[in-house]
Amino acid sequence: MVARTTRVYAASSVSLVLAAAVAEPVLAQAPPLNVLEEVTVTAQKREQKLQDVPIAVSAFSSEQVQQRGINNLRDLASLAPNVQISSVPGNNTGAQISIRGGVQINPALFWDPTVGIYLDGVYIGKMLGNVFDVVDLERIEVLRGPQGTLYGRNTLAGAINFVTRKPSGEVRGNATVSLGNFDSRNVKVSLDLPRFGIASIGFGGRIERRDGITDTTSGSSVSSLNNRDGKAARFAMDLDFTDDLQAAYRFDYTDVDQNPMHSYLTRALIPALSPYVSPERLGTVSVDGPSFERVKLEGNALTLTWKLNERNTLKSISAYREISTDDALDLDGSPLPIAHTSRLSDYRTFSQELQWVGSTDRLNYVGGVYYFKDSGATNNPQTFFFGTFNFDSRFGFGTRAWSGYGQVDYELTDAWTLTGGLRYTNEKKRIDRLLGVNFAAGSPFITLIPQGTTAEKTFSATSPLVSLAYKINADMNVYAKYAEGFKSGGFNGEYGDPDPSPAGVAQNVAETRTPFDPEKVKAFEVGLKATLADGRLQLNTAVFENKTGDLQLAIFRATGAASSIVRNAGKATTYGFELESTWLPIDALRLQASYGYLHAKYDEFMDRGVNVADNRAYVHAPKHTLNFNFDARLAETSWGSLHALADYTYTSSYYSYPFQLASGGPQYDPGSAIAGDTEIRSVGLANARLSLLDIPMGNMTGEAALWCRNVTDSKHIANSIDFGPGFGSLTDSYFIDPRTYGVELAVRW
Secondary structure (H helix, E strand, O other): OHHHHHHHHHHHHHHHHHHHHHHHHHHOOOOOOOOOOOOEEOOOOOOEEHHHOOOEEEEEEHHHHHHOOOOOHHHHOOOOOOEEEEEOOOOOOEEEEEEOOEOOOOOOOOOOOOEEEEEOOEEEOOOEOOOOOOOOEEEEEEEEOOOOOOOOOOOOOEEEEEEEOOOOOOOEEEEEEEEEOOOEEEEEEEEEOOOEOOEEEEEEEEEEEEOOOEEEOOOOOOOEEOOEEEEEEEEEEEEEOOOOEEEEEEEEEEEEEEOOOOOEEEEOOOHHHHHHOOOOOOOEEOOOOOOEEEEEEEEEEEEEEEEEEOOEEEEEEEEEEEEEEEEEEEOOOOOOOOEEEEEEEEEEEEEEEEEEEEEOOOEEEEEEEEEEEEEEEEEOOEEEOOOOEEEEEEEEEEEEEEEEEEEEEEEOOOOEEEEEEEEEEEEEEEEEEEEEEEOOOOOOOEEEEEEEEEEEEEEEEEEEEEEEEEEEEOOEEEEEEEEEEEEOOEOOOOOOOOOOOHHHHHHHHHHHHOOEOOEEEEEEEEEEEEEEHHHOEEEEEEEEEEEEEEEEEEEEOOOOOOOEEEEEEEEEEEEEEEEEEEEEEEOOEEEEEEEEEEEEEEEEEEEOOEEOHHHEOOEOOOOEEEEEEEEEEEEEEOOEEEEEEEEEEEEOOEEOOOOEOOOOOOOOOOOOOEHHHHOEOOEEEEEEEEEEEEEEEOOEEEEEEEEEEOOOOOOOEEEEEEOOHHHOOOEEEEEOOOOEEEEEEEEEO
16 A cells, blocks of 8 residues: 555655646746635635634536536535545435545435435435536535535545536636547526626536447347436526515426446355356446436525615525436346346425624624425336245335534634534434235235335534634634534334234334434534645645544345345544645746545444444545646647646545444354455546637637546446345446546637
8 A cells, every 4th residue: 555655645746746747938938927716605604714714625617617517516525625526326316425434325315314415405305316427616615524514414434515507697708528438418598688687597417328338238128228318407596686685586497217237246155146246347248227327406595685774684595406316226237137126216305594694893793594395206126036925015205304403613712713603403314114015926925014104303503603713823724623414313224024924024123113313523623724835735634534423324134025125333533634735936837736535433333232433444444545737838828728628536435334344253143245355446536637728719719638447447446235145246336437438628608
């Protein structure tokens, strides 16, 4: 690992030196040195300079979003320190997000995430369907650490804000066409209309098509796998009723109908599957089960802003979202009917927030009340071993939650600022469950959990925050912060033992009706934000420690209907260090780097009454995350400005399941899976882009670019499913996309 990291640093240093050398001729003709642009964020529900916010925040501007090819949540992977994002196993429309080791790995819709996703201030509630194209992005903010005071439940690891562009009220627009290998075709259009009375209106849309990366043999259930077929649209309208009263309506739409990633069978002790086991990513495979992923999503949000006076503003945010997400996988990755599963789900949410933002000479305050309601249902049919086990597994769920919150910043002196905040949340959770099995197609189903099995419980929590910030000078701030967060409790909608006896059914019902408790975290953080070198260098650092209690863990057992058990397993501690820097050494070169170090361990992990903390893997917690980016202006010509951009990300190895670490010793269970069998290995990935910007085209400007992602064609396994010894140690692996490349043409007016 040390040698690998050394090579990473050495290669990156050489790249930066070469970039500086290439850009040097431009310096002789360049004007006086510029400074880094001032970044504004809304991480604390009001506009602030990034360098003044006492929070660890990574911000990506619209220009960075475009040049780095960020279209959705998954594209943010490893771009911020101690942030790790993986596609849900076998599904391109859902993502597992880990921030500082806080993660939820089970994509089932009854689960709540540890990282809150927000689109223009509206909460996106679940993991499945959280990867959708966001048209007209203006900015992305990644907030690390618990955000329980201002954002509430399910942000104990952090929050990610997607902020879209406001309509300009002028005739303005752009169109982009991108063509690449695997017959990739992407078209994106954005258009603002001229202001009409009190209304400013903007439209946007994106269409993506790509052939499958994995071909299938003749007679397979689908012609290829891991293709792209989706479209997204956005409508924005701002209404200025008066100078003090405005309304903003946003509508977003996503429609995806494509085939999933292939479940590469990298391990199996089932004799019939041995011919199909391979550790490599194959170009052609055979599948017989249904394979698809379909998402239809509609979101509506209305924000009313009333400026009471120069210092006080009231805001109302009303939102309704609904999503239909269906997927199916041939889990055995072969032409044999060993393991097939589908998830057919519907989910809808309504939220209402009233917010008051104000200030006095030395006081800034934010307060509000929030209401959230959701409901959903999943039909999860499964069939195993040539149709000898066929499960009818269904669950429904719902939440009603409300909260009140407030946060105050008080300037004790011109240098010292004290911040205090508090949020109270109360929510009611419910579950409905049905489970049955038959042992031959067409035979009657045997009840394992009877229809009408329901349960509900109310949870509540109070989340405080206190921080103290000191402004050393106009360009340097330090802060210390204590914050708490919690992830809601709930019920397990997937448990099911195949024992049809009265005792087995009673156990299934009891497990379904037994709630798991909220997970809570207490976090300490000390940070420094500095602007140096006459405004050409920004350096932000943070040191943190998180203490997590009642840790929620979904432990996949692959028994019955591929069920998981859910436990508040115990306690954990994570601590680490983060560094982010941006440097403008010359006008022609912009360098960015980030590094995160994370140490994660269980303090207590109770398994059947025994503390096995030393023999359980902490999941999705890579020790090192690293990102280098440079953007060099190579030449200024009459045809435009030639730029070269390169991105390199490195993520060290991590475990994907909280299984046992050791394969021997007193705590070893030979009937349970070993975490090392599905360890995700370390990987370094490089992307590159060569662009000719600002091409003069009369009243318009153009852009032409050559791009390449995964330049080295890394064959990296990014996620896996381990069925364990009880299911023949069947292990599915999911590879990242191979090298993709193409050309992009854009015009702006």
